[in-house]
Amino acid sequence: MEIRQSKLTREWIIFSPERARRPMDFKKKEKKKKETPEYDENCPFCAGNEDKLIHSFIMETPGIGGNPWQTRVLPNKYPALVPDKNVTRGVEGIYLRMPAYGKHELIVEHPKHNICIGKMNLEGVKTVVETYWMRYNELLKDKRNMMVLIFQNHGSRAGASIIHPHSQIIATGMVPLLLRVHEEESQQYFDNLGRCVMCDILKFEESHKERLLLENDSFLSFVPYAAEVPYELWIVPKEHKASFGDISREEMTKFAAILHGVMNRLYNKLDDPDYNYIVISGTRYKAGEPHLHWYLKVRPRLTTRAGFEIGSGISINPSLPEKDAEYLMG
Ligand SMILES: [Zn+2]
Ligand SMILES: [Zn+2]
Numbered sequence: 001m002e003i004r005q006s007k008l009t010r011e012w013i014i015f016s017p018e019r020a021r022r023p024m025d026f027k028k029k030e031k032k033k034k035e036t037p038e039y040d041e042n043c044p045f046c047a048g049n050e051d052k053l054i055h056s057f058i059m060e061t062p063g064i065g066g067n068p069w070q071t072r073v074l075p076n077k078y079p080a081l082v083p084d085k086n087v088t089r090g091v092e093g094i095y096l097r098m099p100a101y102g103k104h105e106l107i108v109e110h111p112k113h114n115i116c117i118g119k120m121n122l123e124g125v126k127t128v129v130e131t132y133w134m135r136y137n138e139l140l141k142d143k144r145n146m147m148v149l150i151f152q153n154h155g156s157r158a159g160a161s162i163i164h165p166h167s168q169i170i171a172t173g174m175v176p177l178l179l180r181v182h183e184e185e186s187q188q189y190f191d192n193l194g195r196c197v198m199c200d201i202l203k204f205e206e207s208h209k210e211r212l213l214l215e216n217d218s219f220l221s222f223v224p225y226a227a228e229v230p231y232e233l234w235i236v237p238k239e240h241k242a243s244f245g246d247i248s249r250e251e252m253t254k255f256a257a258i259l260h261g262v263m264n265r266l267y268n269k270l271d272d273p274d275y276n277y278i279v280i281s282g283t284r285y286k287a288g289e290p291h292l293h294w295y296l297k298v299r300p301r302l303t304t305r306a307g308f309e310i311g312s313g314i315s316i317n318p319s320l321p322e323k324d325a326e327y328l329m330g
Contacts, residue, residue, distance in 0.1 A: 006226035007189075007197055008182060013226045013315050036114035036163060045072075045164040047111035058105065061131060064123050071131040072108040079104035080170060087144050087173030103139055103171040107131055110165050116154060117165070117259065118267025125263075126256035128167070132279065133252055135169050137245045145171035146284045147179060150244070155274025157301040175283045183283070183292060190291035198293030199240055201225075211325045214261045218254035221262050223321040223328075229303055230319035231270065231328065235259060235296040242282035242292035259296070265328050266300065274301040 004013050044052035047068050058073040081102020089098045109128045110120060117125060132150050139148045152167040153160040189197040205211060205222045213221040213233060221235045235258055241247060247255065266273065281294040309315055 004226040006224070006228075007201055008185060013228055013317055015317055015320055038112050038114050040113045040164075043113055043162070043164050045108045045162070045166065046113050059131075059134070061127050063111070064127065065121075067111050069111060070124065070127045071110070073131065073135055074106050074108065076104040076106045076168065081172060087146075098173065101144060101173040103142075103145065103169070105135060105139075105169045107135070107167040107169065108164065109167060113164050115165055116263075116267070116272070117152070118263040118272065120165075120260070122257060122260050125260040126253060129252050129256040129259065132167070132169075133245065133247070136279075136281070139169065139171045140245055140284070142171070143284075144173050146175050147172050148245075148281070150279040152277050154276070155272075155301065157274035158276045160274075179280075179283055182280075183286065183289075186291040186293075196240055196291055196293050198236060198295065202236055202238060210322045213265070213325060213328055214258055216254050216258055218251050219258040221258055223325045225321060227317060227319075227321045227324065228315040229299055229301075229317060231266070231273075231298075231300045231302065231324050232321075233262060233266075233298045233324075233328075235262060235298075237294065240290070240293055242289045242294060243287040244279050244281040244294045246287060255296075262298070266298065269328050270300065270302075275299060276301065 002015050004015065006013065039046050039048070041049070042052075043049060044054075053074065054077060055075045058075065060072045061070045063069045079102075081100050081104055083101070083103050085099035085101035087098060087101050089096055091097070107128070109115075109117070109131075110124060115124075117128065120128075136148050136150060139145050148169060148171045150167060150169050186197050189195070193200075201224075202220055205225075206215075206220055211223045211225065213223065215221070218238055219235055220238060221233055223231070223233050227233075235255070237247065237251060237255070239251070266275065275298055277296060277298040279294065279296050282289060282292045286292055303318065305315075
């Protein structure tokens with residue numbers, strides 16, 4: 001039993017290994033419903049079902065290995081935010097408010113219905129990453145967009161409502177508190193020590209090794225010291241850059257390779273768990289900052305946040321990060 005503090009948020013995490021179940025128990029009790037078919041005639045995102053799309057797509061990448069296309073980007077049919085608003089704040093009594101401005105796009109990751117990042121080939125993952133990068137930079141051109149967040153919800157526990165492999169991008173007209181707190185913590189660390197906190201975390205994890213997963217020339221993946229949930233993992237670029245939009249072609253290829261490797265391990269070791277992953281990148285005007293360092297966070301959805309976690313903000317993680325890393329790499 002121990003309590004750890006996250007370097008990035010200064011949040012406390014309680015580790016309670018005796019509450020842990022064997023990794024086997026995290027696997028889904030029943031096997032997947034029935035085998036998902038490669039093509040579903042009712043799915044608007046399957047190749048050949050273009051007549052079911054209500055929007056024309058924003059962009060499309062050329063197909064690989066006989067596919068008619070590889071990725072497609074569409075406006076989300078049920079957007080959380082809408083683009084035809086402004087970002088002007090207003091007040092209502094003691095309250096501050098602003099219109100629901102934002103962009104919400106959906107990235108179809110593959111023409112086939114039953115594939116996911118964990119099963120895709122490397123070329124496929126590379127195209128997904130390139131699509132992220134193109135949309136990220138395109139959305140940042142609009143000065144109203146203060147934050148561009150790329151994420152993937154995989155499985156019903158992660159909030160996914162459609163099976164067809166897809167990611168989403170939301171651009172907002174304000175900076176969320178979570179990211180601001182994150183930035184401020186990193187700023188303070190930098191002001192005190194003159195170093196980027198994530199660069200320090202990278203160095204420590206690389207030399208310490210016990211939470212390491214995969215590594216290549218440009219990226220390191222590991223279970224974070226203060227993981228909030230079992231099998232949380234991060235993919236961090238070795239070169240200090242605040243913005244995902246600033247990575248080179250070479251880094252994109254290396255990022256795809258490690259994402260491919262890590263998601264494949266997660267898929268095989270935990271039997272295709274539900275998860276969310278998020279690209280956490282500097283908000284507008286922060287791209288060149290020496291204290292910010294972009295990364296990707298994967299959060300498997302194996303446990304449920306209960307009253308204590310919700311009330312206190314403190315996570316109770318039944319699984320130790322070192323054990324998680326050992327299991328995933330074993
Ligand atoms: Zn489909
Ligand atoms: Zn850094």
